[in-house]
Amino acid sequence: MDSIFTLLHVVMAIINFSSTTGNFCSLKGEPVYPLLSKDGDIIIGGIFPFHRSWEITEVTYVVKPSPLNCMSLDFRAFQFSQSLIFAIEEINNSSSLLPGVSLGYKIYDSCTSTAMGVRMTMALLNGNENSTLDEPCTKPAQVQAIIGETQSSVSMAIAKIVGPFSIPLICPYSTCECLSDKRIYPSFLRTIPSDYYQSRALAEMVKQFGWTWVGAIRRDDDYGNSGMAAFTEAAEQLGVCLEYSLPFFTTYSPEKVLRIIQQIKSSTSRVIVAFVTYWDLEILLNIFYEHNITGYQWVGTESWISDSTVARLDKHKILQGAIGLTIPNTTVTGLKEFILDINPLKSAGNAIFTEFWEALFKCKYLVQNDSEDKTMCTGQEKLSEMDNEFKDLSLMPIFSNVYKAIYAVAHTLHNILGCTKKCPAKKQPDPLTFLEHLKKVHLKTREGEEVYFDKNGDPVAKYEIINWQTTEDHHEFVTVGFYDSSFPAHNQLSVKMDSIVWAQNTNQLPVSVCSESCPPGTRKAVQKGKPVCCFDCIPCAEGEISNMTDSIKCEQCYQDYWSNQHRNECVKKETEFLSFEETMGILLTAVSIIGAFMTIIIAIIFFRHKNTPIVKANNSELSFLLLFSLALCFLCSLTFIGRPSDWSCMLRHTAFGITFVLCISCVLGKTIVVLMAFRATLPGSNVMKWFGPLQQRLSVLAFTLIQVLICVLWLTTSPPFPFKNLKHYKEKIILECQLGSAVGFWAVLGYIGLLAVLCFILAFLARKLPDKFNEAKFITFSMLIFCAVWITFIPAYVSSPGKFTVAVEIFAILASSFGLLFCIFLPKCYIITLKPEKNTKKEIMGKVPAK
Numbered sequence: 099m100d101s102i103f104t105l106l107h108v109v110m111a112i113i114n115f116s117s118t119t120g121n122f123c124s125l126k127g128e129p130v131y132p133l134l135s136k137d138g139d140i141i142i143g144g145i146f147p148f149h150r151s152w153e154i155t156e157v158t159y160v161v162k163p164s165p166l167n168c169m170s171l172d173f174r175a176f177q178f179s180q181s182l183i184f185a186i187e188e189i190n191n192s193s194s195l196l197p198g199v200s201l202g203y204k205i206y207d208s209c210t211s212t213a214m215g216v217r218m219t220m221a222l223l224n225g226n227e228n229s230t231l232d233e234p235c236t237k238p239a240q241v242q243a244i245i246g247e248t249q250s251s252v253s254m255a256i257a258k259i260v261g262p263f264s265i266p267l268i269c270p271y272s273t274c275e276c277l278s279d280k281r282i283y284p285s286f287l288r289t290i291p292s293d294y295y296q297s298r299a300l301a302e303m304v305k306q307f308g309w310t311w312v313g314a315i316r317r318d319d320d321y322g323n324s325g326m327a328a329f330t331e332a333a334e335q336l337g338v339c340l341e342y343s344l345p346f347f348t349t350y351s352p353e354k355v356l357r358i359i360q361q362i363k364s365s366t367s368r369v370i371v372a373f374v375t376y377w378d379l380e381i382l383l384n385i386f387y388e389h390n391i392t393g394y395q396w397v398g399t400e401s402w403i404s405d406s407t408v409a410r411l412d413k414h415k416i417l418q419g420a421i422g423l424t425i426p427n428t429t430v431t432g433l434k435e436f437i438l439d440i441n442p443l444k445s446a447g448n449a450i451f452t453e454f455w456e457a458l459f460k461c462k463y464l465v466q467n468d469s470e471d472k473t474m475c476t477g478q479e480k481l482s483e484m485d486n487e488f489k490d491l492s493l494m495p496i497f498s499n500v501y502k503a504i505y506a507v508a509h510t511l512h513n514i515l516g517c518t519k520k521c522p523a524k525k526q527p528d529p530l531t532f533l534e535h536l537k538k539v540h541l542k543t544r545e546g547e548e549v550y551f552d553k554n555g556d557p558v559a560k561y562e563i564i565n566w567q568t569t570e571d572h573h574e575f576v577t578v579g580f581y582d583s584s585f586p587a588h589n590q591l592s593v594k595m596d597s598i599v600w601a602q603n604t605n606q607l608p609v610s611v612c613s614e615s616c617p618p619g620t621r622k623a624v625q626k627g628k629p630v631c632c633f634d635c636i637p638c639a640e641g642e643i644s645n646m647t648d649s650i651k652c653e654q655c656y657q658d659y660w661s662n663q664h665r666n667e668c669v670k671k672e673t674e675f676l677s678f679e680e681t682m683g684i685l686l687t688a689v690s691i692i693g694a695f696m697t698i699i700i701a702i703i704f705f706r707h708k709n710t711p712i713v714k715a716n717n718s719e720l721s722f723l724l725l726f727s728l729a730l731c732f733l734c735s736l737t738f739i740g741r742p743s744d745w746s747c748m749l750r751h752t753a754f755g756i757t758f759v760l761c762i763s764c765v766l767g768k769t770i771v772v773l774m775a776f777r778a779t780l781p782g783s784n785v786m787k788w789f790g791p792l793q794q795r796l797s798v799l800a801f802t803l804i805q806v807l808i809c810v811l812w813l814t815t816s817p818p819f820p821f822k823n824l825k826h827y828k829e830k831i832i833l834e835c836q837l838g839s840a841v842g843f844w845a846v847l848g849y850i851g852l853l854a855v856l857c858f859i860l861a862f863l864a865r866k867l868p869d870k871f872n873e874a875k876f877i878t879f880s881m882l883i884f885c886a887v888w889i890t891f892i893p894a895y896v897s898s899p900g901k902f903t904v905a906v907e908i909f910a911i912l913a914s915s916f917g918l919l920f921c922i923f924l925p926k927c928y929i930i931t932l933k934p935e936k937n938t939k940k941e942i943m944g945k946v947p948a949k
Contacts (some may be wrong), residue, residue: 138202
């Protein structure tokens with residue numbers, strides 16, 4: 099309905115303003131007059147909502163709508179207008195500011211209606227309170243500047259009207275961010291900060307309190323919608339989500355209001371951000387009480403958070419513990435006394451003061467009948483004897499905004515007119531010139547407060563953070579922090595947490611989150627179809643950590659680090675290698691030393707009995723060389739134990755390859771000697787001269803040199819090197835020797851296998867030679883064990899993880915070494931030590947059957 103009235107009255111105002119008959123204006127409709135006015139050389143206009151509402155009449159679209167009938171007198175508009183009058187009177191009485199120039203004023207009532215505000219603006223611009231038919235249509239504006247309105251929606255309409263004429267509109271209470279757009283509102287300025295800053299300050303405050311899941315109620319007009327849009331944008335940037343954002347207006351139907359209440363009751367958030375006016379709260383508080391909605395933490399804007407009227411209306415402590423932003427408290431010397439001095443108003447004698455007096459003292463000048471429940475007004479009533487809304491000066495910071503606006507206009511006029519001891523001219527400056535100078539004005543009030551406008555026509559945003567604290571039967575406004583947009587970003591907001599009393603009169607900070615915070619070691623995963631503030635906590639994967647609360651992702655640990663059990667810290671990975679300190683390393687070391695020690699004992703036994711037939715018959719020179727190589731085989735296994743290094747990696751594989759080839763070469767030599775020896779017993783055979791001691795030494799040397807050559811080539815081309823294996827185990831590092839060239843490794847191993855197979859074949863062929871003590875049989879068994887060990891070694895080596903790979907290789911070395919040692923030398927030691935009677939040439943040779 100308000101939009102319909104707005105459209106009709108705007109159209110009518112424009113028609114009244116622009117209708118012409120020939121070259122003269124023809125003003126139609128009822129004339130409008132200022133509620134308060136004073137003549138002067140230069141006039142300043144004022145538009146304030148002296149009434150809260152109007153009587154709704156039926157619109158038939160057949161006849162012209164009747165003028166709005168304003169109702170519900172608002173004392174605050176009088177306080178605003180009194181602030182304007184006080185400032186003008188103070189300037190007129192000043193000898194230093196605008197000397198010789200008097201300022202006048204015309205103050206109109208907008209009746210909180212956009213349409214009425216537009217009509218009053220037209221009246222200020224062309225003075226249609228004096229309806230004439232013979233004045234030219236083109237004439238200068240009647241006012242130098244307009245102060246008002248308090249509501250953003252009405253201010254937007256007025257600003258659009260005065261913008262093309264470059265008439266400044268300076269608002270003390272309209273905070274909509276949209277009004278900062280100079281393309282749409284080129285002549286709009288204000289002495290109150292924009293909601294752009296308030297919304298961000300509120301969002302930062304909500305975030306600082308740890309509330310990430312909040313609800314919101316907004317006034318369904320430009321102020322509420324624009325302010326809530328700015329708050330939502332800032333909140334989303336800070337990680338705060340709105341569970342709901344509900345519009346509300348005083349003219350909403352009961353059904354619509356009930357839907358709002360039901361949505362609030364079904365919500366899970368415990369914080370309500372309210373972008374509303376005190377008129378809205380007057381209705382909302384009653385509705386909340388009727389539906390028993392209590393215990394919510396309210397966050398308020400400057401439009402109501404410091405309003406004593408709202409505090410008095412909150413009889414049921416719905417707003418207990420509310421916190422929000424307000425304009426910093428300022429004092430203007432003499433303004434409070436001027437506002438409360440209503441005696442000069444008695445002499446006004448017009449209708450608005452009659453209505454004001456009757457509403458203020460609840461009396462009537464004319465009692466129409468005896469049933470009227472009101473006393474007669476005497477005109478001698480005293481405000482000091484009353485306790486009513488007019489005495490509430492909690493909006494003194496806003497009243498001072500009116501004061502600062504007037505002084506900004508006066509200083510601009512002073513500069514433009516070139517006033518010194520006396521202003522040389524009293525005429526009204528060109529509007530565009532005046533506007534440009536007004537935007538650049540910079541002054542200090544008597545109290546030392548700076549007044550200036552930024553490029554958007556806004557002042558510096560400064561707020562106090564106040565908290566409603568209940569003392570006995572009323573609310574007390576306690577300052578608990580501040581916000582100053584001129585400070586560095588990290589210092590703009592400051593809150594004394596210990597000084598705050600929260601909802602339900604508790605010192606415990608309320609919790610309002612959709613999901614509990616994710617502890618370190620987890621990350622947030624947004625729940626499907628819900629805002630980002632609703633999430634599940636997913637544990638970090640292995641090797642990843644999150645070391646802060648509410649991490650959105652898990653960080654990968656560096657290569658040599660791994661996540662701990664709680665996934666909140668990267669710890670250095672455990673390094674794994676076969677060491678001498680662990681049980682397996684100790685056992686393998688012991689077995690290696692025992693094997694070498696046994697080899698040495700056998701060598702000593704053989705040396706002490708080197709002249710006995712059994713030692714001589716088994717080629718003592720090759721036997722001692724074989725024992726030496728076996729001792730080296732046992733000892734070379736020790737190079738595989740311990741932390742891998744460049745030298746140990748190269749030594750372990752080459753030592754193993756060379757010593758085993760030396761060992762197998764000796765066994766191969768012994769096998770060939772056995773074969774040749776029996777071959778030499780045949781008549782006419784002279785084969786032993788081709789494989790005597792020298793040839794045996796050279797064969798062992800030749801076989802070994804081939805392995806040495808292979809190892810040299812391996813070490814010079816791509817030698818083994820220490821390597822951190824990070825792939826096999828994720829949580830630990832395996833320190834191992836990388837082969838370098840796999841071809842070199844398998845060439846070394848393959849050559850050993852080739853010699854072993856050749857030795858096995860020769861020994862197998864000689865196994866049935868007619869000895870009493872057949873050496874070939876023992877060599878066959880030893881080679882059988884050797885080959886079996888190394889054949890099973892290959893799959894075990896490939897499939898064994900970590901240090902067990904090294905353990906398998908050592909086991910293969912020890913097993914094959916023990917196999918050779920026991921199979922070849924243990925029977926001989928048995929004869930030497932326990933059966934010396936068999937250690938004779940006759941017993942060893944036995945009887946050879948005739949053919």
